[in-house]
Amino acid sequence: MEKSNFVDQIRIFCRSGHGGPGKRHFMRNKLTALGGPDGGDGGRGAHIILKGNRNLWTLLHLRYYKNVLAEDGEGGGDNNKTGRFGKDIVIEVPLGTIARDEETGAQEVEILNDGQEVIWMPGGKGGLGNSNFATSTNQAPEYAQPGLPGLEGWKVLELKVLADVGLVGFPNAGKSTLLSVITAAKPKIADYAFTTITPNLGMVEYRDGKSFCIADLPGIIEGAAEGKGLGHRFLRHIERNSILLFLIPADSNDHRKEFDILVSELEQYNAELLHKQFVIAISKSDMLDDELTAAIKKELPEDIPHLFISSVTNKGLTELKDMLWKVLNTPVDPE
Known part of the structure; x- marks a missing residue:
């Protein structure tokens, strides 16, 4: 079985560094037999930091990175010397990555911009040395603080594809073929279900040097919201798209029913997805005559832009680009 280089979710154990302990020490040298407290503070434990990298498109490089253990801070020294801080760990991730706590499911970090750095798991604070506790009534404190512990736990990194347009449809609706024709992407194409099991991204060259990003996403089947087929793994990527382009093949038995199922x-997965902008394209329309085209038009919702295309004959592809560009650049009225 072919192994995919696209990894959109990984589970890792993370622990940020513990803070170094403060030092309990009193000044002693050949000139000073009983000097005051001079114990230094402990160093901070290392942070675990997430950083966005636009040149990454998968979490594959982290697949075998199962344990992320950050360095502890160094203990405080004599003569009020602060311990060395732990060396921070920076994990580079693709744009669109979300970090969650596995136990609670709570979202902790979201990386959307190139170069964006977020302290995901802060290291423990170093403890104070005994020099910090000297007072007029207690000039020789015999205690110092231990460092604070770092954070630890099982975490999940999840990638949601960033694209302007997401292709939505049942398996074999023609999404991969369309992407291969209107972009430079070369997705795997075959006439069996789930040829696409991972998202494929492509840039559509528009007029005057303009372009937009389109994603061929794995096909939906009934029950996807319940996790059937590729289920949640597919639907997660749709959340990022500005426009959802519903691709329905001309040879479908019931075009409206297919659209309603999609x-x-x-809606079952996330009702907020219904607030996105929808466009319908009837693929494989080179096999239709005028009478069949008119019949299909009557089935489609009147309030959603639609057009008939063929990736084989290039029918309607220029009009499709125009429509997508127009919708992308039309402000949405707040409701």
Whole structure:
């Protein structure tokens, strides 16, 4: 079985560094037999930092990175010397990565911009040395603080593809073929279900040097919202797209029913997806005559832009680019 280089979710154990302990020490040298407290503070434990990198498109490089253990801070020294800080660990991730706590499911970090750095798991604070506790009534404190512990736990890194347009449809609706024609992407194409099991991204060259990003996403089946088929793994990527382009093949038995099933699966997964902008394209329309085209038009929702295309004959592809560009650049009225 072919192994995919696209990894969109990984589970790792993380522990940030513990803070170094403060030093309990009193000044002693040949000139000073009983000097005051001079114990230094402990160093901070190392942070675990997430950093966005636009040149990454998968979490593959972290697949075998199962344990992320950051360095502890160094203990405080004599003569009020602060211990060395632990060396921070920087984990580079693709744009669109979300970090969650596995136990609670709570989202902790979201990386959307190139070069964006977020302290995901802060290191423990170093303890104070005994010199910090000297007072007029206690000039020789015999205690210092221990460092604070770092954070630890099982974490999940999740990638949601960033694209302007997401292709939505049942398996074999023609999404991969369309992407291969209107972009430079070369997705795997075959006439069996789930040829696409990972998202493929492509840039659509528009007029005057303009472009937009389109994603061929794995096909939906009924029950996807319940995790059937590729289920949640697919639907997660749809959340990032500005436009959802519903691709329905001309040879479908019931075009409206197919559209309604797709919308229903999106709603069950996340009702907010219904607030995105929808466009419908009837693929493989080179096999239609005028009478069949008119019949299909009557089935489609009147309030959603639609058009008939063929990736084989290039029918309607220029009009599709125009429509997508127009929708992308039309402000949405707040409701």
